[in-house]
Amino acid sequence: MNQLTCTGPGVVEWREVPEPLLQEPTDALVRPVAVARCELDPLLVLVGPTTADGFALGHEAVVDVVAVGEGVTGLPVGSLALPSFQVCCGECPTCRRGHTGCCERYPVLSDYGMQPLSGHEYGGMLSDLVRVPHAAAMLAPLPAGIDPVAVASVADNVVDGYRAVAPHLRSRPGADVLVACHGMPSIGLFAAQSAVALGAGVVTVASDDEQVLTMAELVGATPLRTDFAGRAGRWPIVVDCGVDPGGLQWAIRATEPEGVLHCVSYYASDPTVPMPLGRLYTLGIDFRIGRAHSAALLPEVLGLVAEGRLRPSDVTTAVVGWDEAAERFTEPAVKLVVAREEAHRRS
Numbered sequence: 421m422n423q424l425t426c427t428g429p430g431v432v433e434w435r436e437v438p439e440p441l442l443q444e445p446t447d448a449l450v451r452p453v454a455v456a457r458c459e460l461d462p463l464l465v466l467v468g469p470t471t472a473d474g475f476a477l478g479h480e481a482v483v484d485v486v487a488v489g490e491g492v493t494g495l496p497v498g499s500l501a502l503p504s505f506q507v508c509c510g511e512c513p514t515c516r517r518g519h520t521g522c523c524e525r526y527p528v529l530s531d532y533g534m535q536p537l538s539g540h541e542y543g544g545m546l547s548d549l550v551r552v553p554h555a556a557a558m559l560a561p562l563p564a565g566i567d568p569v570a571v572a573s574v575a576d577n578v579v580d581g582y583r584a585v586a587p588h589l590r591s592r593p594g595a596d597v598l599v600a601c602h603g604m605p606s607i608g609l610f611a612a613q614s615a616v617a618l619g620a621g622v623v624t625v626a627s628d629d630e631q632v633l634t635m636a637e638l639v640g641a642t643p644l645r646t647d648f649a650g651r652a653g654r655w656p657i658v659v660d661c662g663v664d665p666g667g668l669q670w671a672i673r674a675t676e677p678e679g680v681l682h683c684v685s686y687y688a689s690d691p692t693v694p695m696p697l698g699r700l701y702t703l704g705i706d707f708r709i710g711r712a713h714s715a716a717l718l719p720e721v722l723g724l725v726a727e728g729r730l731r732p733s734d735v736t737t738a739v740v741g742w743d744e745a746a747e748r749f750t751e752p753a754v755k756l757v758v759a760r761e762e763a764h765r766r767s
């Protein structure tokens with residue numbers, strides 16, 4: 421079968437690889453029909469593979485269920501579903517607490533499309549066929565009537581934006597929200613869109629990127645042009661989203677006393693970025709950081725989409741054909757989706 425593979429730094433090409441097989445009664449085999457590019461993907465490609473085989477790409481997808489093991493119920497062959505991008509069992513104590521991105525049965529960072537991070541190749545969604553273990557836990561059925569292309573990014577970047585605001589708006593209903601967006605624009609825009617959907621007060625997106633500021637209005641937020649110097653005000657809920665350590669310091673200054681600052685960033689270029697702990701302590705700022713838990717979050721976010729409250733497609737800026745993926749996967753776009761022809765007929 422064909423698999424979009426990163427074979428060198430900046431090099432993406434189709435490779436012929438063996439088809440995966442059902443191995444356990446709880447497995448499913450799926451055929452991805454729409455795949456979104458995550459904010460992390462261009463960085464993974466830029467750095468390149470760690471082995472001569474390269475690594476499979478793609479981890480945000482809507483898939484067609486092609487075959488299931490005898491122990492899998494509720495996932496009919498021929499139905500559409502969204503796989504968790506993190507491989508997880510759904511049954512260990514950590515998964516049961518909802519922390520499915522830290523499943524105890526798998527090594528840390530066991531994800532599709534990210535072999536260099538975990539050292540294990542689980543396959544990638546830009547393939548003809550993918551094995552999904554623990555299918556009942558890892559596959560969320562796509563609600564009827566939803567365009568698969570519109571929700572291709574939900575398994576990662578959409579749930580990532582959502583979880584950066586949802587718990588904080590539950591404890592502070594109607595609060596104003598600031599998204600400090602100095603990179604990874606789709607996650608920041610999904611956070612803003614989620615805050616609007618969840619009934620936040622005024623939702624502000626601060627950025628130095630004209631396209632992000634324009635798109636902020638499209639998702640119902642107020643744009644705030646900034647160069648991330650000085651201070652623009654203080655907010656009770658702040659999302660830090662990006663790649664610039666100076667942007668993080670600006671977001672800290674923009675968090676009000678006893679407010680919450682939720683960081684969705686890894687700061688790969690400088691993971692030793694200093695933190696002003698004295699300021700966080702003195703002002704009682706609740707600093708949160710960590711990965712989204714895909715399997716646990718997928719059903720509630722898909723529910724919001726099904727109710728028409730969340731429209732992830734508003735953030736999509738490019739839809740390219742499956743056959744164009746090798747040439748176009750790394751082109752500039754806020755949110756790029758690769759779709760098979762059949763995906764457009766499946767809503």
Ligand SMILES: [Zn+2]
Pocket residue numbers: 458459460461479576577
């Ligand atoms: Zn991702």
Ligand SMILES: [Zn+2]
Pocket residue numbers: 508509510511512513514515516522523524525
């Ligand atoms: Zn688990």
